[in-house]
Amino acid sequence: MAKPTKNKAPEKMDKLVSLCKRRGFLFLSSEIYGGQSACWDYGPLGVEIKNNIKQLWWKAMVRENENIVGLDAAIIMHPRVWEASGHVEGFHDPMVDCKECNRRFRFDHLDSTVCPECGGELTDVRQFNLMFKTHIGPVEDSASVAYLRPETAQGIYVNFLNVVNSTRQKVPFGIAQIGKAFRNEITPGNFIFRSREFEQMEMQFFIKPGTDDYWMDFWRQKRWDFHMRLGIRQDRLRWQQHGPDELAHYAKSAYDIQYLFPFGWSELEGVHDRTDFDLKRHTEFSGKDMSYFDQENNDRFIPYIIETSAGCDRTMLEVLCDAYEEEQLENETRVVMRLSPLIAPIKAAVLPLVRRDGMPERAMEIYKEIKSEFPVFYDEGGTIGRRYRRMDEAGTPYCLTVDSQTSEDDTVTVRDRDSMQQVRVKIGDIKTMIRDSIQNYKRPDTVDSLESSYVDKE
Numbered sequence: 001m002a003k004p005t006k007n008k009a010p011e012k013m014d015k016l017v018s019l020c021k022r023r024g025f026l027f028l029s030s031e032i033y034g035g036q037s038a039c040w041d042y043g044p045l046g047v048e049i050k051n052n053i054k055q056l057w058w059k060a061m062v063r064e065n066e067n068i069v070g071l072d073a074a075i076i077m078h079p080r081v082w083e084a085s086g087h088v089e090g091f092h093d094p095m096v097d098c099k100e101c102n103r104r105f106r107f108d109h110l111d112s113t114v115c116p117e118c119g120g121e122l123t124d125v126r127q128f129n130l131m132f133k134t135h136i137g138p139v140e141d142s143a144s145v146a147y148l149r150p151e152t153a154q155g156i157y158v159n160f161l162n163v164v165n166s167t168r169q170k171v172p173f174g175i176a177q178i179g180k181a182f183r184n185e186i187t188p189g190n191f192i193f194r195s196r197e198f199e200q201m202e203m204q205f206f207i208k209p210g211t212d213d214y215w216m217d218f219w220r221q222k223r224w225d226f227h228m229r230l231g232i233r234q235d236r237l238r239w240q241q242h243g244p245d246e247l248a249h250y251a252k253s254a255y256d257i258q259y260l261f262p263f264g265w266s267e268l269e270g271v272h273d274r275t276d277f278d279l280k281r282h283t284e285f286s287g288k289d290m291s292y293f294d295q296e297n298n299d300r301f302i303p304y305i306i307e308t309s310a311g312c313d314r315t316m317l318e319v320l321c322d323a324y325e326e327e328q329l330e331n332e333t334r335v336v337m338r339l340s341p342l343i344a345p346i347k348a349a350v351l352p353l354v355r356r357d358g359m360p361e362r363a364m365e366i367y368k369e370i371k372s373e374f375p376v377f378y379d380e381g382g383t384i385g386r387r388y389r390r391m392d393e394a395g396t397p398y399c400l401t402v403d404s405q406t407s408e409d410d411t412v413t414v415r416d417r418d419s420m421q422q423v424r425v426k427i428g429d430i431k432t433m434i435r436d437s438i439q440n441y442k443r444p445d446t447v448d449s450l451e452s453s454y455v456d457k458e
């Protein structure tokens with residue numbers, strides 16, 4: 001008789017969550033008070049990866065395109081913005097509560113009409129607005145209502161005229177922004193996949209109406225290339241087009257890049273054809289004419305917008321899931337984060353083999369020398385084997401060990417994270433070696449332990 005298949009996805013996520021805490025990638029917010037659910041703090045290693053992701057995105061979108069400029073708009077905007085955008089009226093999820101256990105669910109995520117936790121009866125469906133409301137100033141009345149932005153996009157649209165007038169950019173051009181967004185999600189979860197406070201990396205590209213199909217294809221390709229540059233396995237990425245009933249109110253067409261997370265294929269980011277919806281609505285609600293005058297063709301129009309909208313935290317989760325591997329060695333299981341050196345939080349660790357014979361002092365000199373250019377880590381605590389394992393879990397591509405030979409020929413052993421092979425390298429060549437690995441890293445073909453063990457096969 002066939003054994004029942006066991007879904008190992010939750011187990012894999014639990015292992016990743018526990019590694020993230022152990023090594024200082026991510027912590028639950030306000031943990032000492034019992035935790036603030038669906039809010040996460042980036043630890044010393046996590047913030048380095050997140051900053052690397054953001055810098056790479058900024059480079060790919062702003063630095064490498066002469067017709068894209070940056071922006072950093074305020075989180076709290078005029079409340080009319082959210083009326084114009086459609087969020088006050090339409091940014092709802094259908095919600096039900098269990099009458100027995102009081103748990104709350106998104107109705108559209110349920111398979112049955114009873115509580116999935118306890119089988120209890122559910123309330124009628126109610127619409128729940130996802131925006132966080134607050135009040136500006138000391139009086140809490142309807143005139144002082146404000147919202148924490150649920151997306152960064154609107155900060156770009158309301159500044160369209162400011163950017164055109166101050167930079168003299170000509171259509172087609174784009175405005176890019178990275179920043180926090182807030183959604184009072186009914187059912188957050190899957191670690192940092194769906195949280196209530198998160199960061200978006202959005203670019204709005206303003207184009208002449210009728211050229212949208214061309215620019216959709218163009219930006220879809222660019223966004224795909226970005227994930228390739230992060231070193232993500234291609235077979236864990238795919239495109240998913242929104243069907244007519246899934247399209248947001250503003251979109252003519254939309255495509256998501258999805259990643260195969262341990263909990264299944266899920267959205268990483270989207271590319272949306274928003275037509276002239278946004279600038280038309282802001283013209284209507286603000287009374288300001290947001291049309292654009294094309295001097296070359298003596299033509300006035302409201303630009304169409306192609307939006308690329310990525311979640312920074314989802315990209316972080318993608319990178320972490322893709323890097324996590326368990327390798328069976330002779331006497332133990334090695335956990336290794338195969339992060340590309342481009343995004344690894346620490347590029348190399350400097351380790352004296354023992355705490356005597358001048359090795360710590362020499363190791364500290366090497367550490368200080370490399371630190372001027374790359375994030376490196378000094379560690380003299382515990383056996384060398386244990387120190388290697390810690391660095392494997394941190395995703396550090398190289399361990400540089402100072403031993404007795406170092407004082408004789410100015411070399412260290414360099415242990416490669418992926419192959420665990422060791423070679424001797426001149427101290428003077430180390431920076432070049434790290435620089436090369438950041439530019440040219442190729443992930444080795446390894447057993448795909450995460451994916452192949454999502455579900456036990458018979």
Ligand code: GAP
Pocket residue numbers: 150151152153183185192193194195196197198199200202267268269270307309310311312313314
């Ligand atoms: N401006 C368009 C927009 O905001 P969206 O599909 O609602 O579109 C874009 O969000 C991206 O923001 C998503 O693909 C995802 O990466 C990220 N995102 C959205 N909600 C999130 C949440 N609750 N937690 C983490 N990331 C989220």
